[in-house]
Amino acid sequence: MSPTKTGVPRAGPGAALDRAETARYARHLVLPEVGREGQERLKAARVLLVGAGGLGSPAALYLAAAGVGTLGVVDPDVVDVTNLQRQILHGTSDLGGLKVASAKETLHDVNPHVHVEPYPEKLTSDNAMEIVAEYDVVVDGSDNFPTRYLVNDACVLSGRPNVYGSVYRWEGQLAVFGVEGGPCYRCLFREPPPPGMVPNCAEAGVFGALPGVIGAAQAMETIKLLLDVGQPVAGRLQIFDALAYRWREIEVRRDPGCPVCGDRPTVTAPVDYDLFCGTAPTATPGRDENGVAQLDPGDLIAVMTGNTSRTWDPADLLRLNLAWDPTDYPDLGFARPFLLDVREPIEWDAMNLARLGAVLVPMGQVPERLDKIPRGRPVVVYCHSGVRSLEVANFLAAQGYDEVRNLEGGIAAVLETNPEVLGLGE
Amino acid sequence: MNVLFFASHRELAGAGDTVVALPERSTVNALLAALRERGGGLARLPEQVAVAVNRQYADGETVLADGDEVALIPPVAGG
Ligand SMILES: [Zn+2]
Numbered sequence: 001m002s003p004t005k006t007g008v009p010r011a012g013p014g015a016a017l018d019r020a021e022t023a024r025y026a027r028h029l030v031l032p033e034v035g036r037e038g039q040e041r042l043k044a045a046r047v048l049l050v051g052a053g054g055l056g057s058p059a060a061l062y063l064a065a066a067g068v069g070t071l072g073v074v075d076p077d078v079v080d081v082t083n084l085q086r087q088i089l090h091g092t093s094d095l096g097g098l099k100v101a102s103a104k105e106t107l108h109d110v111n112p113h114v115h116v117e118p119y120p121e122k123l124t125s126d127n128a129m130e131i132v133a134e135y136d137v138v139v140d141g142s143d144n145f146p147t148r149y150l151v152n153d154a155c156v157l158s159g160r161p162n163v164y165g166s167v168y169r170w171e172g173q174l175a176v177f178g179v180e181g182g183p184c185y186r187c188l189f190r191e192p193p194p195p196g197m198v199p200n201c202a203e204a205g206v207f208g209a210l211p212g213v214i215g216a217a218q219a220m221e222t223i224k225l226l227l228d229v230g231q232p233v234a235g236r237l238q239i240f241d242a243l244a245y246r247w248r249e250i251e252v253r254r255d256p257g258c259p260v261c262g263d264r265p266t267v268t269a270p271v272d273y274d275l276f277c278g279t280a281p282t283a284t285p286g287r288d289e290n291g292v293a294q295l296d297p298g299d300l301i302a303v304m305t306g307n308t309s310r311t312w313d314p315a316d317l318l319r320l321n322l323a324w325d326p327t328d329y330p331d332l333g334f335a336r337p338f339l340l341d342v343r344e345p346i347e348w349d350a351m352n353l354a355r356l357g358a359v360l361v362p363m364g365q366v367p368e369r370l371d372k373i374p375r376g377r378p379v380v381v382y383c384h385s386g387v388r389s390l391e392v393a394n395f396l397a398a399q400g401y402d403e404v405r406n407l408e409g410g411i412a413a414v415l416e417t418n419p420e421v422l423g424l425g426e
Numbered sequence: 427m428n429v430l431f432f433a434s435h436r437e438l439a440g441a442g443d444t445v446v447a448l449p450e451r452s453t454v455n456a457l458l459a460a461l462r463e464r465g466g467g468l469a470r471l472p473e474q475v476a477v478a479v480n481r482q483y484a485d486g487e488t489v490l491a492d493g494d495e496v497a498l499i500p501p502v503a504g505g
Contacts, residue, residue, distance in 0.1 A: 141505045168502040237499070241432070365466075
């Protein structure tokens with residue numbers, strides 16, 4: 001292995017191309033920057049894709065088509081129907097199957113010369129170093145902050161470039177981290193955002209073609225690194241706004257004080273990233289460490305209707321609600337909680353718990369609209385998946401509200417357990 | 427100076443950009459404090475915000491000049 005100018009370990013002389021490969025890569029072979037030598041180097045190269053989702057799909061498709069010899073794909077998830085709007089490795093017939101399985105099948109069809117190594121598991125602090133060591137370049141197409149910090153640290157500690165991409169609604173980011181002399185993800189984002197501050201794709205939505213743009217750019221940067229051609233997008237964070245169609249470039253330097261790539265690193269092995277990001281599952285079920293209790297979604301209807309005496313029959317609820325004026329709170333004869341929805345209006349419009357009397361106050365407006373949230377009555381807070389609402393619940397408890405509870409798993413859990421209580425498009 | 431917001435910051439601010447007037451030789455940290463004081467969603471700007479001044483990554487102690495373009499870089503994790 002000889003170091004290249006970008007610090008990518010070069011996988012020795014490339015494997016020779018056979019006649020079929022020579023024909024397949026003809027348009028590469030005539031490019032002076034690729035040629036037979038470069039194409040053989042791609043054949044010998046090994047690239048790890050973390051995530052086979054919105055970003056991993058286009059990235060893997062282009063890497064396979066380009067003839068990168070070995071593609072590792074790490075993803076523990078199965079294909080869900082909501083993935084298909086953007087995750088183009090998977091199709092309708094793959095629903096319910098492992099993403100790594102459909103990824104392997106699709107990539108094999110695109111290019112049977114490529115070996116796909118599936119990892120149907122989560123990348124963790126325990127396995128990351130071992131897996132990353134097997135590859136020349138890592139493509140980060142993960143979907144959460146703990147994994148992004150883990151990928152970064154494992155890449156820096158292993159000396160592997162991290163081709164980073166991420167998306168949110170209509171905006172994307174792209175950068176190459178962890179090449180010699182360049183910054184890493186932690187140089188840019190020293191601390192993770194507070195949990196619940198940044199909604200994920202499920203909560204916030206994502207424009208389907210956007211990860212196509214960012215993921216294809218990740219494939220391009222990966223191939224450039226492997227060929228050692230051009231200038232990698234290292235030290236130059238790209239921010240893409242699809243609505244305005246605008247790319248912005250921000251110069252980022254390596255931070256000598258960075259805890260992982262700095263001059264005196266304090267992170268010398270993967271750490272506990274759920275703890276670091278504050279996303280660790282709560283220690284005791286039903287009660288968060290700050291004292292705000294969790295409400296099991298299965299108990300929501302009983303809590304909201306006062307019917308705790310027997311197993312609830314959803315049909316009763318529908319009958320009750322047909323004649324139920326949600327302003328009738330005081331007459332119900334029990335301490336009916338105030339049900340607070342802290343999502344955004346667009347999420348409320350898609351589905352809500354108005355049938356149970358929910359009131360919408362988006363998270364960002366809660367501090368200045370406390371007058372909308374009555375005191376002297378229990379409060380149940382919910383959002384899409386229970387993360388943002390936990391933050392609001394803790395905030396309300398700190399503001400002196402009694403008996404604040406967080407709906408565990410959010411409205412998504414209600415959709416699973418009691419879809420009949422959801423108001424759709426109301 | 428002109429402040430640019432992206433992604434989740436754009437939603438906190440309710441706009442893609444804003445103009446902030448600060449005394450001469452104010453720092454990035456002073457600018458962030460002034461933004462938080464505006465209240466509303468901006469009150470929830472996290473403690474640590476990545477910032478670029480005139481398209482260069484800058485720390486909290488960076489001194490700002492009139493006419494500087496300050497971009498708040500949002501953490502984004504979606505994939
Ligand atoms: Zn660093």
